[in-house]
Amino acid sequence: xxxxxxxxxxxxxxxxxxxxxxxxxxxxxxxxxxxxxxxxxxxxxxxxxxxxxxxxxxxxxxxxxxxxxxxxxxxxxxxxxxxxxxxxxxxxxxxxxxxxxxxxxxxxxxxxxxxxxxxxxxxxxxxxxxxxxxx
Numbered sequence: 001x002x003x004x005x006x007x008x009x010x011x012x013x014x015x016x017x018x019x020x021x022x023x024x025x026x027x028x029x030x031x032x033x034x035x036x037x038x039x040x041x042x043x044x045x046x047x048x049x050x051x052x053x054x055x056x057x058x059x060x061x062x063x064x065x066x067x068x069x070x071x072x073x074x075x076x077x078x079x080x081x082x083x084x085x086x087x088x089x090x091x092x093x094x095x096x097x098x099x100x101x102x103x104x105x106x107x108x109x110x111x112x113x114x115x116x117x118x119x120x121x122x123x124x125x126x127x128x129x130x131x132x133x134x135x
Contacts, residue, residue, distance in 0.1 A: 006045075012076050014050045051084050057093035057126065064125035070118045093126075095119050 007024060011017040025042060032040040058074065065072035075096060077084075086092045097119035100110040 010076050012050060012052070017050060048084075051087045053083070053087055053093045054091035057091055057130070060126045060129055061093055061095055061122060064122045064129065068118065068121060068125065070122060072122075095123050095126075 009017060009020045009024065011020060021044075028040050028042045032038055062072050062074075077094060077096075081094065083092045083094045097111050097115040100112075101108075103109050
């Protein structure tokens with residue numbers, strides 16, 4: 001029987017991401033060598049280098065959310081959003097809103113209108129703050 005198990009490793013530090021990859025590969029090798037009935041074929045398919053978002057924009061998102069009484073915390077995202085590519089060229093940040101049962105990028109994804117509005121209002125606040133602080 002053949003089973004495909006994709007593994008998606010994410011970390012904000014490239015060295016740690018490399019260490020995670022190495023540990024996974026060692027673990028798979030150890031497993032295969034100690035269990036002769038298990039055949040493993042581990043093939044890296046894609047590597048996405050770490051991209052850091054703009055710290056000043058992230059700070060604005062956090063402070064805007066706090067002013068509005070919206071909970072916020074920093075998240076690591078390795079997803080290939082447009083922001084991932086933009087961040088290499090211009091100051092960029094992402095704002096996520098909660099999805100029911102934590103399901104996103106899936107047809108079952110659902111974010112309440114209230115959470116979407118809160119995210120949009122945080123975004124608006126950040127844009128206005130950034131626009132007025134730059135004259």
